[in-house]
Amino acid sequence: xxxxxxxxxxxxxxxxxxxxxxxxxxxxxxxxxxxxxxxxxxxxxxxxxxxxxxxxxxxxxxxxxxxxxxxxxxxxxxxxxxxxxxxxxxxxxxxxxxxxxxxxxxxxxxxxxxxxxxxxxxxxxxxxxxxxxxxxxxxxxxxxxxxxxxxxxxxxxxxxxxxxxxxxxxxxxxxxxxxxxxxxxxxxxxxxxxxxxxxxxxxxxxxxxxxxxxxxxxxxxxxxxxxxxxxxxxxxxxxxxxxxxxxxxxxxxxxxxxxxxxxxxxxxxxxxxxxxxxxxxxxxxxxxxxxxxxxxxxxxxxxxxxxxxxxxxxxxxxxxxxxxxxxxxxxxxxxxxxxxxxxxxxxxxxxxxxxxxxxxxxxxxx
Numbered sequence: 001x002x003x004x005x006x007x008x009x010x011x012x013x014x015x016x017x018x019x020x021x022x023x024x025x026x027x028x029x030x031x032x033x034x035x036x037x038x039x040x041x042x043x044x045x046x047x048x049x050x051x052x053x054x055x056x057x058x059x060x061x062x063x064x065x066x067x068x069x070x071x072x073x074x075x076x077x078x079x080x081x082x083x084x085x086x087x088x089x090x091x092x093x094x095x096x097x098x099x100x101x102x103x104x105x106x107x108x109x110x111x112x113x114x115x116x117x118x119x120x121x122x123x124x125x126x127x128x129x130x131x132x133x134x135x136x137x138x139x140x141x142x143x144x145x146x147x148x149x150x151x152x153x154x155x156x157x158x159x160x161x162x163x164x165x166x167x168x169x170x171x172x173x174x175x176x177x178x179x180x181x182x183x184x185x186x187x188x189x190x191x192x193x194x195x196x197x198x199x200x201x202x203x204x205x206x207x208x209x210x211x212x213x214x215x216x217x218x219x220x221x222x223x224x225x226x227x228x229x230x231x232x233x234x235x236x237x238x239x240x241x242x243x244x245x246x247x248x249x250x251x252x253x254x255x256x257x258x259x260x261x262x263x264x265x266x267x268x269x270x271x272x273x274x275x276x277x278x279x280x281x282x283x284x285x286x287x288x289x290x291x292x293x294x295x296x297x298x299x300x301x302x303x304x305x306x307x308x309x310x311x312x313x314x315x316x317x318x319x320x321x322x323x324x325x326x327x328x329x330x331x332x333x334x335x336x337x338x339x340x341x342x343x344x345x346x347x348x349x350x351x352x353x354x355x356x357x358x359x360x361x362x363x364x365x366x
Contacts, residue, residue, distance in 0.1 A: 047064050047065055047073035047352065048073075048344040049063065049064035049075060049343065049344065049354070051100035054334050054338075059078070059106045060077035060340055061109055062076075063111060070095040071089050071093075071095070089115070092117045092118065094117060096115045096116075097114065099113060099149070100330065102148070102149040102151045103128070110126070110128075110149040111149060112149055123138060124136060125137075139176055147190070147204065148160055148192050150192040150194040155173030155174075156171070157170070160192040167179065179222070182224045187204055190203060190204040190251075191204070193242045195247060198218055200216065201216050204237060205235070209233055210231065213237075214240075225269065228262065233254070235252070235260055236252060237250065238251040239285060242289065243290060247264035249263075253283070258280060260283070261315070272315070282299060283306075284308075285300065285328060286299070287331065290334075293310075294310070294336040296310075298343075299328060303323060304323040305323075307331075307341070307357075320355065326345050327345075328341045328355070330342045338357075339356070342354050342355075
């Protein structure tokens with residue numbers, strides 16, 4: 001697989017790390033943070049950003065990891081400035097990581113997190129309340145971390161199941177509880193998204209490389225739903241985004257090194273051929289949809305970063321300014337003309353990438 005997230009992540013979320021964040025506000029940079037500025041000032045950022053969630057034009061949280069120290073890192077957008085800051089590691093932690101954040105409002109974000117210590121692995125959630133981040137322990141021994149967190153609202157969030165554990169985690173505004181799901185043995189969840197209270201998805205790949213998988217919530221139960229690539233070798237779904245009853249899942253096709261996209265029409269998944277010139281040896285890592293007719297998918301191609309726009313019927317190849325081995329790893333859109341993407345050069349310290357899409361073109365911010 002060329003340039004796709006599954007080929008570069010060493011630890012899985014179910015066994016990775018937690019962070020301790022400096023308190024911050026939704027309208028200003030966190031205390032002790034330093035601005036990234038614009039241009040290529042982000043070259044000094046101590047790590048790689050993998051995920052991002054933007055609940056408003058003046059609020060984004062991006063998460064990642066420093067490949068040198070294996071400690072979690074985070075960046076914050078307040079509407080005018082991106083800020084970076086050090087995240088203290090829990091005592092004794094040899095590795096920390098925080099997963100993709102899901103922010104249904106500027107005063108609530110959830111992210112799965114954990115740490116590795118000589119005594120073993122610990123999994124939990126991180127919660128943003130508009131003022132600071134705190135650790136929230138998981139109920140019982142469940143580890144709802146494999147597919148990340150997806151929120152419909154501040155009182156309705158789902159945490160994806162692990163690689164072989166059937167339970168899902170559900171947040172009702174007060175408490176996380178365990179909800180049974182279908183057996184997921186041999187599956188590797190990569191991302192999750194909810195378009196409504198009755199339309200949530202966890203997507204990924206079979207751990208043996210034998211195709212993609214999706215699990216859907218219909219408002220009553222979780223079910224495994226086959227896709228056109230369920231039994232095709234070297235296919236994987238790395239990202240999913242839902243708007244209302246419509247969803248778009250993206251990833252890569254290892255056999256012919258092309259982007260993979262599948263559309264949920266409310267009844268079944270169908271292949272959506274990207275097909276634009278320049279998509280050979282490229283793949284998607286993430287996608288963000290603001291409606292059924294407006295989605296932005298990002299990833300990596302032979303010339304570096306790679307992105308395409310979905311208008312509900314066809315794909316449009318976009319020009320991205322970054323070159324070389326840089327790739328876009330995460331994307332979040334507030335509107336069709338206000339999207340942020342993060343990434344870098346996987347495994348290389350100090351090569352963080354932050355780009356903005358204004359509806360017409362990409363610009364490098366860091």
